[in-house]
Amino acid sequence: MTLSFAFDLLLALALLWSAWRSLATPDLTRAVVMFIVFGLLLALAWARLSATDIALAEAAIGAGLTGALLLDALGAWRRAAKDDES
Amino acid sequence: MTSGLVFALAGVLLFVLGLGGVVMLSHALRRILAFNLMGSGAFLVLVGLAQRDGGVDPVPQAMVLTGIVVAVAATALALALVRRLHGAHRDD
Amino acid sequence: MKSALRLAVVLLALVLAGTLMAAILELPGANQSLPAAVAAHMAVSGVEHPVTAVLLNFRGYDTLLEVAVLLLALLGIGAAVHAGSETEDGGAEGDPVLAALARLLTPLLILAAGYLLWAGAHRPGGAFQAAAVLAGAAVLLHLSGQMPAWSSPGLLLRLGLAGGLLIFLALAAGLLGQGALLRYPPEYAGALILLIEASLTISLGLILAGLFLMLAGRRGGA
Numbered sequence: 001m002t003l004s005f006a007f008d009l010l011l012a013l014a015l016l017w018s019a020w021r022s023l024a025t026p027d028l029t030r031a032v033v034m035f036i037v038f039g040l041l042l043a044l045a046w047a048r049l050s051a052t053d054i055a056l057a058e059a060a061i062g063a064g065l066t067g068a069l070l071l072d073a074l075g076a077w078r079r080a081a082k083d084d085e086s
Numbered sequence: 087m088t089s090g091l092v093f094a095l096a097g098v099l100l101f102v103l104g105l106g107g108v109v110m111l112s113h114a115l116r117r118i119l120a121f122n123l124m125g126s127g128a129f130l131v132l133v134g135l136a137q138r139d140g141g142v143d144p145v146p147q148a149m150v151l152t153g154i155v156v157a158v159a160a161t162a163l164a165l166a167l168v169r170r171l172h173g174a175h176r177d178d
Numbered sequence: 179m180k181s182a183l184r185l186a187v188v189l190l191a192l193v194l195a196g197t198l199m200a201a202i203l204e205l206p207g208a209n210q211s212l213p214a215a216v217a218a219h220m221a222v223s224g225v226e227h228p229v230t231a232v233l234l235n236f237r238g239y240d241t242l243l244e245v246a247v248l249l250l251a252l253l254g255i256g257a258a259v260h261a262g263s264e265t266e267d268g269g270a271e272g273d274p275v276l277a278a279l280a281r282l283l284t285p286l287l288i289l290a291a292g293y294l295l296w297a298g299a300h301r302p303g304g305a306f307q308a309a310a311v312l313a314g315a316a317v318l319l320h321l322s323g324q325m326p327a328w329s330s331p332g333l334l335l336r337l338g339l340a341g342g343l344l345i346f347l348a349l350a351a352g353l354l355g356q357g358a359l360l361r362y363p364p365e366y367a368g369a370l371i372l373l374i375e376a377s378l379t380i381s382l383g384l385i386l387a388g389l390f391l392m393l394a395g396r397r398g399g400a
Contacts, residue, residue, distance in 0.1 A: 008089045012096035019100055019123050023107045028115060035119050042126055045096075048089050049133055051147045052302035053229045056294075057154050060310035065120065065386060066158050068317050071113065072394050073165045080172065094202055102195040109187055135202060136212070144228035145212045148237060151229070152244045155306055155382070159251035162389035166258040169393070 008048060015041050032070045054061030090137035097130025114168045118161060125157045224367025226300040233304065234371045236294045238360035242350060245378065248385050252339065255392050256331075273322065280322035287315035295379050299368070305378040312383030317390050328391045337390065342381025346374055 018041055039062040046055035053068035100123050107120025129150045136143040216228050216236065223231035233241055291308040297303025319325035333341065349370060350360050362370050 004089070007090040012092050015096055016099055016103070019103055019126075022119050023103070023116060023123070028113070028132055031116065031119060035122070036169070038123075038126075042130075045093055046133075049093060049137055050142050051133055051150070051306065052092070053092065053307070054129075054133070054147055054150050054154065055149055056302060056307045057310060060152055060307060060314060061133050061386070062126070064311065064314060065317070065390065069158075069162055069165060069390055069393065070115070070118075072390065073169065076169065076393075077115075077124065086088060091202075095199055098198045098202065099195055102191045102198070105194070106187055106191040110184060131202070133204070136208075139207065141213055141324060143213045144216050144232050147239065148229050148232035148385075151233065151306055152240055154384075156244060156247055158386070159248045162393065163251045163254050163258075166255040166393055170258045 003086060011041065011045055011048065016040060028074060029071075030032040032067065034081065035070065036063050088138055088140045088142065090134045091129045092134070094134030094138060097127040097129070097132075097134055100124075100130065101127030103127070114171075118164050118168070121164070122157060122161060126152070129153055222364040222367065224362060224364065224369075224371050225298075227298065227302065227304075229302070230298045230304050230371070234374060235360075235362060235367060239350075241378075242343075242346050242360070245346060245382065248382065249340060249343055252385050252388050252392070255389065260393060276322040277324060280318045280324060284315050284319060287311050287318075290317075291379065291383070295375060298375060299372070305375040305382060308379045309382030309386055312379065313386035313390070316383070316387035320391055320394055325391070327394045328388060333387075335384070338384045339381060342374075342378040345377040349374060 015038065018034050019040040022031045022038055023030050025034060039058060042062060043055045043059040044050075046058055104120045104122070104124030104127060107123065108117055111120060112115055131151055132146045132153075133143070136146045213228075216232060219236065220226070220228065220231060223235045225231050225235070271398070291311040294303040294308040294311060295305060296303075298308075316325060320327065353360060353362060356363065
């Protein structure tokens, strides 16, 4: 078992773990953060597959922009819930 | 086992995980997350499978590149629709 | 009842995962090598980076339709949020440190986008990545309170959003005489691809920023 294969395996496990956490963790904010972590790990996986173009796009769009959208939506929900209470 | 094959198999598991999430989860935001996981899994299979013998294949790479951009647009549209839905429920 | 249903879904998912993985492991090798086909036609593609060649030359119509999809998604978002428009005025409260950082970073980000666009011809990079960086700059400016959310885009902004697709379409229509959709004459291919990529960078950057800015600052309900 070579070192690079071990790294690939570790990365694949980390991907699956972060994906699982983003669905299973009870706190929504933490779920979104785990999803951003997943996006960054996926960018690493693309780099391992020598797909540098996709790695760049994934880090900027998949993790960055999607993460910003999700966090913004979450914030808006929280604010709406607070408005409803008051 | 090449990295292509490892990530193709991981992509299958991600796809199935996302599919299960879309079916089983109730909160809309989680479903959007699960839907994105399905997409990422499919992308990994697409590129990993084409590169399982170790080469680099630019054709699936270019397709996944467009796919990522379409996925973010779909996510944003889904979020907009969910917000609208919430608003409609609140007004009732 | 509910737990039985969950168990069934989990079991089905496991069966699906097992079948798909077995299929991937069993799959015979491809009898046609796409990388070789791409490499054989690189000389007429007008660029040196294979991914860019596939994206904008060999399968240019994928990219053309993708830009149309993005524009449609943005229109859908505009329609969905407009119906119950209830904006909060202005952006977030400007944190002075964040605002200064955003002011410092924005020119650098625009420079980086320009570099990525130019680099796309011969190494990883190109219109999508450059557009993502531009959109990132817009999001940063909004978060630091220096750029308002978009409630109703003006004429210039609308032109910018649609410009990339319109130029791409016009070129595709103009090149129909070549016999196939988006087949560039090899001697102009490099210049045409650069023109398309430059206009796509601006339009895609605005569209990606719009995905965020049209939703941002709305109250949860609207």
